[in-house]
Amino acid sequence: MHRPALALLVTAALLAGACSSEPPAVERTAEAPAAATPPAVAAAAATDAPPAATPAKNYRPVKGEATIEVIRGASRRVGQDMVTLLKIRNTSEGRINLLRVDEYWYDKDMKDVTGSREFYRQPFNPGDVIEITLKSPVKPNLYTNTFSFSHANGSVTPKEVKAFEEK
Numbered sequence: 001m002h003r004p005a006l007a008l009l010v011t012a013a014l015l016a017g018a019c020s021s022e023p024p025a026v027e028r029t030a031e032a033p034a035a036a037t038p039p040a041v042a043a044a045a046a047t048d049a050p051p052a053a054t055p056a057k058n059y060r061p062v063k064g065e066a067t068i069e070v071i072r073g074a075s076r077r078v079g080q081d082m083v084t085l086l087k088i089r090n091t092s093e094g095r096i097n098l099l100r101v102d103e104y105w106y107d108k109d110m111k112d113v114t115g116s117r118e119f120y121r122q123p124f125n126p127g128d129v130i131e132i133t134l135k136s137p138v139k140p141n142l143y144t145n146t147f148s149f150s151h152a153n154g155s156v157t158p159k160e161v162k163a164f165e166e167k
Helices: 002-017 037-045
Strands: 066-074 076-078 081-090 100-106 112-120 129-137 144-151 154-162
Touching: 066 144, 081 100, 081 144, 100 129, 112 129
Parallel strands: 066 154
Antiparallel strands: 066 081, 076 081, 081 129, 100 112, 100 144, 144 154
16 A cells, blocks of 8 residues: 555545544555554453443332331430431332431330431332431430331331341
């Protein structure tokens, strides 16, 4: 191939590469021998490739009653708040949208004293485990607390467990 034709071919390849996201393809001829790629560079290029993405599973949202398992942490005083940590696993067939957790604190006469409310705004897929931290203001005579769960499309039935079972 003549030098002007080769220069035109290289220029066309560079322009085509500038317009696309792929690297430009270079035609090899007998005049331009291909350089050998060192094995270390080839191995590094092979390991730098991103892993194949697994398809995301899209679950239908639960309509009506959802079920969860709850591991209840001990409540402790932190400054002017009573902090309770809950670990929650979705045991429903579908995802739970906008999970809401209400905490109510009572005195010894079982009169409502204080409480708090937290939301989990991301979709909560089956088998997923999340942590919710509830912070209620400290009041005198706090005795015991309870929780109420609900979600955007209905109620939630909790089951208190000591540890989550492997499934």
